[in-house]
Amino acid sequence: MKRTMIFILSLFALCQIGFTAPFVERVKRNDSPIIGVLAQELFNSSNSYIAASYVKYLESGGARVVPILINKSEEEYTQLFKSINGVLFPGGGVSIETSGYAKAARIFYKLALEANTQGDYFPVWGTCLGFELLTYLTSGENLLSHTNTSGVALPLVFTKETREGRLFKGFPEDLMTSLTSEPITENSHQWSLTVESFNNNKDLNKFYRVLSTNTDGKVDFVSTVEGYNYPVYATQWHPEKNAFEWTRPYVPHSPAAIKTTFYMADFFVNEAKKSFHAFASKEEEVKSLIYNYNPEYTGAKSAFEQIYVF
């Protein structure tokens, strides 16, 4: 009788393990992520803008977008931070120290680090100017150097840490090969973080794993990073342009270039799916979404096919 009982109990225990293990592995996930994209001052105007390619990029990965307008109060940004599942600092041409873009980004960066430290997952992405801004926010110094990289597509130079990193882990092997052999990462920047400046700065070294570098022929610069302990990612190059921008001849559109746009978006949106921030109400959410604005066609006179003006 006793033996039978023990047998039944242990059978039960085994079944528990057998049946629950796959469910335990299936972690909670937010399949309706909303990502904030930061606006910046529009050149020669009192308005701000977001290039529509950033919005399309995130939407192609399965996210919705909320614009983060500049010149708002810290309270408003804090409220928005609690409502969204990630933030993207786009490329552009404003100051990384004094612009409205820089001021808003500083607040979101600080909130993101605090949240992540407390186990509240919140991913941050910087592209081009956003990359430069993140190096400034992390190190507290402007460590950028001039490079000859304004309008050139390059293959990435992977580092010995690329494979240990998270960002490229889900990329197909053939795409990894294309990324190192074909010019499919588009660079539009005059400033870069040189490998030397990175290596000489303790704060940057401690915080970021370098996933790729590039050269302008003279100087090696850092082109892709991710935080070792924080979901902070940045590319000096433009993953969103390949699929969505057509105004410049150096934006690559090869099959591998388009796949690169998609796999980068896929990665970041999946990071945002680990965040469970939510708007206080459905009405708040609806009011905040980028769908409330219409992009303008600007391809005939600017580097962007479409922009949102605020």
Ligand SMILES: *[C@@H]1O[C@H](CO)[C@@H](O)[C@H](O)[C@H]1NC(C)=O
């Ligand atoms: C900037 O605005 C001023 C005044 O509105 C105008 O004269 C100038 O041509 C503009 N510059 C550019 C580059 O658009």
Ligand SMILES: *[C@@H]1O[C@H](CO)[C@@H](O)[C@H](O)[C@H]1NC(C)=O
């Ligand atoms: C933001 O604030 C600055 C400084 O007060 C002002 O010059 C600029 O026009 C404002 N821009 C927007 C888009 O609100």
Ligand SMILES: *[C@@H]1O[C@H](CO)[C@@H](O)[C@H](O)[C@H]1NC(C)=O
């Ligand atoms: C800058 O790079 C381009 C190629 O991207 C090259 O044609 C040009 O000569 C370079 N300019 C200088 C000043 O090195």
